[in-house]
Amino acid sequence: MSPENSKLAGTEPSVRCHTNVPLSKRAIKRISLQVTSSMHKRFREIALEREETMNSLIVFALKRYLKEIDELEARNEKLRIRLKR
Secondary structure, eight states: OOTTOOOSTTTTTSBBBBSSGGGGSSOOOOOOOOOOHHHHHHHHHHHHHHHHHHHHHHHHHHHHHHHHHHHOOOOOOHHHHHHOO
């Protein structure tokens, strides 16, 4: 599936991510996941409904989680700075 057709933009290998470096130029790492049968089944159903791969859904979820963590850390740092005054 091409990036233009991807419903979860940013999950295809040729698309640039937050570092603005094409994924094809960066090292790709593999991870293994242990999930329950019901979670696997639900991921598979969602992937089929959205015409995406399970991998693209997981990458999307991980990127979203990391973005939320970064935003939370930035807010906490701003709060620490304000409290020091």
